[in-house]
Amino acid sequence: xxxxxxxxxxxxxxxxxxxxxxxxxxxxxxxxxxxxxxxxxxxxxxxxxxxxxxxxxxxxxxxxxxxxxxxxxxxxxxxxxxxxxxxxxxxxxxxxxxxxxx
Numbered sequence: 001x002x003x004x005x006x007x008x009x010x011x012x013x014x015x016x017x018x019x020x021x022x023x024x025x026x027x028x029x030x031x032x033x034x035x036x037x038x039x040x041x042x043x044x045x046x047x048x049x050x051x052x053x054x055x056x057x058x059x060x061x062x063x064x065x066x067x068x069x070x071x072x073x074x075x076x077x078x079x080x081x082x083x084x085x086x087x088x089x090x091x092x093x094x095x096x097x098x099x100x101x102x
Contacts, residue, residue: 009033011095019044021101028099034091036083038062039086039102045071045080057081062088 009032012025017040025035035058037044042065059080066082067072073082081092092098 003029007032007096009095010097010099011036011091013038013098013100014041014044015039015100016041016102018102019053020024022054025099025101029058034058034060034095036060036062036088036091038088042066042069060087060091066069 012035015035
């Protein structure tokens with residue numbers, strides 16, 4: 001249809017602390033994709049070496065899940081974004097596709 005967007009970006013949700021899920025996720029990312037670490041996936045925040053070749057602007061950590069696990073909610077040292085629940089909803093609306101990595 002004329003004027004219809006052909007946005008094929010994907011929002012990748014990492015919900016586990018397992019390093020292999022991050023590796024598999026990172027291997028599938030293309031330009032425009034984003035990654036949100038939530039649930040136990042936020043444990044990756046404490047293990048920066050585990051993020052492999054993810055670009056910093058692609059990694060987002062859900063603040064309530066960081067707080068629930070006693071992890072810092074500021075990311076200035078790592079350069080990753082810490083997002084609120086409402087920002088997470090905005091990201092879901094922005095990306096027409098979503099994959100969950102367990």
